[in-house]
Amino acid sequence: xxxxxxxxxxxxxxxxxxxxxxxxxxxxxxxxxxxxxxVYVYGDNFYPNKVTKLDFIGPNKTFEDVKYVLFTNKCISFxxxxxxxxxxxxxxxxxxxxxxxxxxxQYSNLVTYTLT
Numbered sequence: 001x002x003x004x005x006x007x008x009x010x011x012x013x014x015x016x017x018x019x020x021x022x023x024x025x026x027x028x029x030x031x032x033x034x035x036x037x038x039v040y041v042y043g044d045n046f047y048p049n050k051v052t053k054l055d056f057i058g059p060n061k062t063f064e065d066v067k068y069v070l071f072t073n074k075c076i077s078f079x080x081x082x083x084x085x086x087x088x089x090x091x092x093x094x095x096x097x098x099x100x101x102x103x104x105x106q107y108s109n110l111v112t113y114t115l116t
Contacts, residue, residue: 021045021052021093021108028113037080039113041091046073050096054078057090057110080115089113 023043030037046052048070056063056078068078093108 016099019045019047019095019097020106021095023091023093023108023111026091026111026113036082037115038077039080039091040075040077041068041093041111042075043093043108044074045095046070046076046093047095051098052076053094053096053105055092055094056081056084056113057092058084059087084115086115089115 021043022045023041025042027040027042028037029040041054052068052070053064054066054068054076056066061084063081063084066078066081068076070076089112090110091113092110094105096103097106
């Protein structure tokens, strides 16, 4: 019996799944007396355990790593920070790619949100 590999055996290539986040849409709910706004983000590739991070990017200030609630890998929600003023903001999701030696971010598309 030979220790060499059998050339007739099938060989499988290894691939990693696509983990780049995508935002499809946003919806929001305002609670009585404008006490706070909850924004729902719908998309793909949202993960728990600090793999997914959310940025709320404004004209004068960027709120990084906003706390959110993960419902499924396709829906999360967050509360708009109290010190955000009425303006147009961008929502961005970023996933940490731990498969690399030095972890890097994978960024989603930017979706516009108008706070009134």
